[in-house]
Amino acid sequence: MRKNCSDPYGKMLIFQVQRDILCPYIYILKKQGRARTGTIMNLLQQKLAESLTIFDGAIGTEIYRRNFFVNASFEQLNLTAPDVILDIHHQYLKAGAEVLTTNTYNANSRRLAKFGLSEQTEAINRAGVKLAREAAAGKALVAASVGPVGEPDSDQDRRTRAELLAEQIRALSDADFIIFESLRRAADLKAVLEAVAEFPELVYVPSFAIEPHPHINDSATIAEFMEQLNASRPCPAPTAIGLNCGGGPESTLGVLEELTALTQLPVIVQPNAGQPKGVDGRMIYMTSAEYFSTYAKRYAMLGAAAIGGCCGITPDHIEELARTIKPLMQAEKRALPALEVKECDLKPEVPLAERSRIGCKLADGAFIKLVEITPPRGFDLTGTIAGAAKCKAAGIDAVNLPDGPRASARISPLVTALEIQRNAGIETILHCCCRDKSLIGLQADLLGCAGVGINNILFITGDPPKLGDYPFSSGVFDVDSVGLVKIQKRMNQGVDLGGKPLNAVTKMVIGVGADPNAIDLEREYRRTCEKVEAGAEFIITQPVFAPEALFVFLDRIAHLNVPVIAGIWPLTSLRNAEFMRTEVPGVVVPDAVMERMAADESKEAQREAGIAIARESVAAIRSRVRGIQVSAPFGNVDTALRVLA
Helix, strand or coil, X not given: CEECCCCXXXXXXXXXXXXXXXCCHHHHHHHHCCCCCCCCXXXXXXXHHHCCEEECCCHHHHHHXXXXXXXXXXXCHHHHCHHHHHHHHHHHHHHXXXXXXXXXXXXXXXXXXXXXXXXXXXXXXXXXXXXXXXXXXXXXXXXXEECCXXXXXXXXXXXXHHHHHHHHHHHCCCCCEEEEEEXXXXXXXXXXXXXXXXXXXXXXXXXXXXXXXXXXXXXXXHHHHHHHXXXXXXXXXXXXXXXXXXXXXXXXXXXXXXXXXXXXXXXXXXXXXXXXXXXXXXXXXXXXXXXXXXXXXXXXXXXXXXXXXXXXXXXXXXXXXXXXXXXXXXXXXXECCCEEEEHHHCCCCCCHHHCCHHHHHHHHCCCEEEEECCCCCCCCCHXXXXXXXXXXXXXXXXXXXXXXXXXXXXXXXXXXXHHHHHHCCCEEEEEEECCCCCHHHHHHHHHHHHHHCCCEEEEECCXXXXXXXXXXXXXXXXXXXXXXXXXXXXXXXXXXXXXXXCCCCCCCEEEEEXXXXXXXXXXXXHHHHHHHHHCCCEEEEEECCXXXXXXXXXXXXXXXXXXXXXXXXXXXXXXXXHHHHHHCCCCCCCHHHHHHHCCCCCXXXXXXHHHHHHHHHHHHHHHHCCEEEEECHHHCHHHHHHHHC
16 A cells, blocks of 8 residues: 555555456566666567466478478578468467567578578578568567577588678568577577677577486576677577477476576477377377466466467467466556545444454454355356355355356356355355456445445456356456455445545455465565555465475465464366366475375275375474365265365
């Protein structure tokens, strides 16, 4: 909360409700000083500064899929089969790519000479740019691909690598920028730096292919590359740094984490699809689009400015990337005008112990038991109310109701909460999600909750619609969870967002979520502190399968003195464990847990193993938290109650 500088005693409160940073991208932009004012930004800089940028995937893989053989020059197809190359570009553009890469990776004269094509070097490169530009049609940037030159074939080849690269650069002059891909050795980067020195206005990106085991075949580490790059201080300086190819999506993740600590430049990540396997005489990459997008989410959370693909990545992978990850990054930071709220307009809050049963237990320091029940997809609440009644009979303190988890369409959680409290006699904790409603609608719902006695709310930002069943839907996100907590805090003091007095104070117990398994833990700590500073009175974590990660998180936020309720998910099968591990953000399922779930093929045995693991987790963490929330997997309340028994 920001205070008016002219009021050192805080009598005039100014608070600014901001849109949620769904991944740390904009935060990282700010941290790295990439929002440059007073300077002219090139097209690539502009694109990377707007939001996460989607690059295309492999060109060579797509050519190979169209039955062209690797014993010929793929780059020559720019002249001999332009319709094929144009179609590939069109497929990537249709999939959602915002940058199209030219089919010129091996189009330097030394490599073309192996096919007797060195005299066509300029024509092949210019045709490559022309085809990409035609396909882009002003809807995407064109990146000119340049690969390593390679070793000289004979003593007669006197031209240096830099000279050969410069020749290719001149032929690619109509591209928006050049990306020097698959740099594996110090000599590769040296040649690039020497070549670009001839072109003071060149916009370029050096992209490194870090091997899973550095120093094999003279390959360099990312630290060595960055040291070399920083020492050379070339003119021009690169616009961004790239990672491509390498060992696949998983190994690229570790390199990205290392690179973000070494540079303040935007990072472009384009892994390959793992290692190909021979199938019926063809080399096939086995990485699915869903698996690729799982790692892409992690790249984005680590601050990648752009994501695309290298070998084995197809339009299907890019389409999944654009569908699921791009919305997470549409984070143009938007703030509402600062609002002044006079302290004299604020009323005293209702004591926490008097707001609800949950509030009373929080105030008393009592241990809290919760069960999370997801509202049904239909409108029949009979089973949901019956499940809540079981929770009541078992001594559960409240039922937690998510709001459209994974952006799915379900019956209103507010209506569900009201019916449960009326017919099952148990309190609810209602999720309030920022995704689907404007600030006006959100405030209306909060006032509605207060009016019908729903006094426990967990404030969350929510999954973007593109991650769910309705990717064509638009997310609102007028405000994030921090801002919404601030709004509710004001309502508990008798004023709305606009500073208008309410006819009574609300009595809401304010909860927020936290992710002890977050990839960017620093951001998660920072966000948790912001939520508590805004007015959060308790925290519910994402499902915990590794107690050690939770303990680290608890130690880090101990100074906040806010009650933490740990989330527990009883795994129902090996398939369920695999889904939680790969598809649910914020959930980490350790290898040991996966091994226990895979120990028996019987579904019944796997279900019992999941319950046993959940009970062990509860026992391990109970003394460190103020409560436990067990999710009812697929609506099975009995399973949740067995964990809490």
